[in-house]
Amino acid sequence: MNSRDSLARGVTRAAPGTLHARSLWGGIKIAPTPGRVLRFGRGEPPGVELTVGDDDLRVSRRHGELTYREGAWWLRNQGQQLVRLPRGKLLHISSEPVPIAAGYTPLFVKGSGYREHLVELYVTDYDQVLTPRQQARTLAPKRWPLADDERLVLVALGQRYLLYEPEPRPLSYRQAAAELGCLTGGVPWGERKVAYRVDAVRMRLARAGDFPYELLRTEPDGPSDNTLKHNLLRGLVESTTLVPPDLALLDGPLAGAGGPGGAHPPGTR
Known part of the structure; x- marks a missing residue:
């Protein structure tokens, strides 16, 4: 994956509640089906659907999972190291699962030393589908070229x-x-x-x-x-x-x- 690819720039059209997930090792899109689970960690399929930190022994083979229930994707930490969400929120293995908001969410898996492994999440919002101009092209934010x-x-x-x-x-x-x-x-x-x-x-x-x-x-x-x-x-x-x-x-x-x-x-x- 190119380091400049990012779910922060949006996703392709999908049903409301669809989960898009990406790491440096690949990406996946999952429909919002009750009981559906996305597992991520150092392992590889079929043990996990998304590989994260495959060269870092501090990352658990199955470090976390996202489960769709009650109309939302719920994140749970199953690894020995912390998972960090925006604004400094930390999830321990003993923490209760937390819902992932619609739109873009980056999370960081704690690894060896100072390493943190990025997992990008994007949950399609209803606003992305139910709009008066459904066929109109999405207006991207202004971006500036950099050498x-x-x-x-x-x-x-x-x-x-x-x-x-x-x-x-x-x-x-x-x-x-x-x-x-x-x-x-x-x-x-x-x-x-x-x-x-x-x-x-x-x-x-x-x-x-x-x-x-x-x-x-x-x-x-x-x-x-x-x-x-x-x-x-x-x-x-x-x-x-x-x-x-x-x-x-x-x-x-x-x-x-x-x-x-x-x-x-x-x-x-």
Whole structure:
């Protein structure tokens, strides 16, 4: 799967309640049939329908499951490690199952060390089907083109946003430069180089005139640089210009314990 493919950008037309699930190892779509179960974990079919973290022994062979009942998909953690949902909600093996809301939900399976393995979920909403303009083409959000090196820098800087942490803030240029240096085999990434890439994106998007948040300080007492970085990352994530699967870009040749598909807390490598 391409790291830029993401259920955050929407799904194909399907019946209300249909579950779409995706990991770095593949994807699946399941109709909302009462009693239907989707199992995910380190195992492979037929033990699980969706493989997650197949190279990480901290991930259980059957780590979790989603069951359709009472008109919703219910998530249950069956593994020894935590499952993390947006806004910091954690599921332990002893936790009660929780319903998955309609639309997009990323969840992260705790793995070895600092690794977290992404599972994307999307439940088709009734609004996606029962609309007055059923045959009209869906209007995608405005997305902005990024060069490969710009995307890498922004993912490193904004990984807390892509991890759906509560109240995320950007890494410092120094932290991002240190992380990028590890990924590129020691090729130096100084703070100035990172700042230059970020400033170039901010200037380009500000000149375009249709970015939803303020990107440049126009008054001496205007927003701080950290606030402007926050605005940039917030807009890129909300527009799905940057999506959670982009975290795979941080698993470079020297990512060490991170390995394929393991997201890392900011500034820890």
